[in-house]
Amino acid sequence: MEALQVDLEELIVARGGQIDDARAMKAHQRSIGQSDEWLTPRWILDPLGAFDLDPCASIVRPWATAARHFTVEDDGLRQPWYGRVWCNPPFNRHQRPEWMRRMAEHGNGIMLIPAACETVAFSAHVWGKASALLMLNRRPHFCDTDGSEAPGNSGCTICLVAYGRENALALLNSGLGVVLREAV
Numbered sequence: 001m002e003a004l005q006v007d008l009e010e011l012i013v014a015r016g017g018q019i020d021d022a023r024a025m026k027a028h029q030r031s032i033g034q035s036d037e038w039l040t041p042r043w044i045l046d047p048l049g050a051f052d053l054d055p056c057a058s059i060v061r062p063w064a065t066a067a068r069h070f071t072v073e074d075d076g077l078r079q080p081w082y083g084r085v086w087c088n089p090p091f092n093r094h095q096r097p098e099w100m101r102r103m104a105e106h107g108n109g110i111m112l113i114p115a116a117c118e119t120v121a122f123s124a125h126v127w128g129k130a131s132a133l134l135m136l137n138r139r140p141h142f143c144d145t146d147g148s149e150a151p152g153n154s155g156c157t158i159c160l161v162a163y164g165r166e167n168a169l170a171l172l173n174s175g176l177g178v179v180l181r182e183a184v
Contacts, residue, residue: 039058040086040088044140047176048110050066050084051084051085053082055099056099057069081106085106110160110162110170132162133162133181136159137176160177
């Protein structure tokens, strides 16, 4: 039996720009959080080195994630990105694909996202574009804006996606989990 090959862009156009099937950012899941203001724990950030820009930083943050921060008030998607970027985008399944697209286009930095490898956004912006992918060795407890760790973990497997050689090396040397290079 022959495998049916469908061009991803044709599929999106055919559906009027909307993907509503099971491959769309965990469409079957409901968000239980009250906020997208969850901070990356220091144990993830520190081994990765310094970043020039965090385009989706929390307004209130107990530690810097980069030398410069754009918040929701700045609309980081509309701002010019430069240098080595740290991107922990909103986990909102409707917003996250745009951040993933922008990070892949920028091509220099590390992005923290759910390891939803089967989604359209992951296929479009990670596979074949990233330099390396790290599967975290545990589910993180993200931090509230006061720096305290959430009582529950993220609820899903989290990965770090590197764009650019320097960032792939940072993942390899971080000790945060298993790095996949051949698959990306």
